[in-house]
Amino acid sequence: MPSPYNLDIHNNCSDCTVRPNRPFCNMSPSTVSALETIKFTGVYPKGSLLFVEGEQPRGIFILCSGRAKLTTSSTEGKVLIVRIAEPGEVLGASATILGKPYEVSAETIEPAQLNFVKRDDFLKFLTTDSEACMHTAQQLSEKYHSAQREIRSLGLAQTTGEKLAKLLLDWCDRDGEETPKGVRLKVLLTHEEIAQMIGTTRETVTRLLSEFKRRKVIDVKGSTVNVMQREALAEMVSI
């Protein structure tokens, strides 16, 4: 039966077919069923705001499918995309555990299925189930790890070109498709969004991508980017 937004909905965690591939969700049957009693499953359209930076933590979201962008912004209105969260990730865990305001905003950039767990239920879940607590600690470690990568990139890159090259290389590693002519990428972000990921302006992203094209390092056709000289990008990166 077709579902809204063309998502493959799993209302039931126990029957979820992708669960074994999800570091957090891949827990013993008893733990999963305990989780099931406290979660609220929801399907959200693209552009849904899950939570906003500064808001008191209501609870956590488990991203079953679809992706979400995590952003932070200055009082001047400048926006920084901290990370694109992938399916399987737990969002808002650190703020929920500490009881401090969410440190970022989360917004779906695709139709997404999410499980929400209220703060009190989540905290009780962690204290009573050691497996859940351990998996949460792993999730938090992953988050810290990727935050640390972001800090390196923002703080150590010498030029904006280097940041952009690094971003492209990261994409190649994560979901690049090897072809005879190079690595093919689907980039579903606008120049504006890319700029917000590396802390620069749209114009600069446009110019840098043009330069990469001119130097035959990459080739752009619509939303497809073909990285022809991966080594050239790697040479620009010292971090």
Place this chain on the structure above:
Amino acid sequence: MPSPYNLDIHNNCSDCTVRPNRPFCNMSPSTVSALETIKFTGVYPKGSLLFVEGEQPRGIFILCSGRAKLTTSSTEGKVLIVRIAEPGEVLGASATILGKPYEVSAETIEPAQLNFVKRDDFLKFLTTDSEACMHTAQQLSEKYHSAQREIRSLGLAQTTGEKLAKLLLDWCDRDGEETPKGVRLKVLLTHEEIAQMIGTTRETVTRLLSEFKRRKVIDVKGSTVNVMQREALAEMVSI
């Protein structure tokens, strides 16, 4: 009895007088004694390298006293000081949990007492003791929280002056001493180190501090900084 480096040594966690004030260590007697059986207490001089970025994780360090700087560096040799760790913090937990290389280097900047726990022992400790796991999750949440602050500062600040102003304000909040003439700070870092904290050069730090002094926003006497116009600093910060 005087101890090396003038530290107040607590070989025994159960008898440790500062434990109640330490979010991680403040656990039930049974958990503390379990921790005691697997920890190795050591006293380290200033400048000790606890672990190095990229190294496979040997285990975690609990910082009992003294401070340590966490750094990451580029292949070009540029160094970024990610954070100054304070007493009570757990270092290396995320890498140890994930089994991935340490994401930063840790070096003591004062004589320090540390408890080391080997990776296998730590993982077993977490899985068998739910209180330990919960406290570790809290520590990881704190780490993620502060990493997120760093990302904001590095990615959203418009100018270097803004970053420096924000750093000074952070110091005022953390360990500033209110006096009639302003907030007094002890800054035990060189201009070079301050530069490494905000991702700029020593010369720029010198110039900006001179400018702040000229504008009577701060006053510097040796390692003492007196912040006379906190509001002026706050006005420069949009993040």
Place this chain on the structure above:
DNA sequence: GCGACCGGGTGACAGCCATCACTCGGTGTA
């Protein structure tokens, strides 16, 4: 068909700041 809007491309220009090159004072060491 027409206008609004959005994403993208480009030129001109200014300003911040990294870089290089000195100087200077204080401290420790031969």
Place this chain on the structure above:
DNA sequence: TACACCGAGTGATGGCTGTCACCCGGTCGC
């Protein structure tokens, strides 16, 4: 005493990139 070394202060310079301005093509709604 002389010297090396380190942290700090400062001037000159060039380049990157943020900002502003404008144009273009495609899409959508009316």
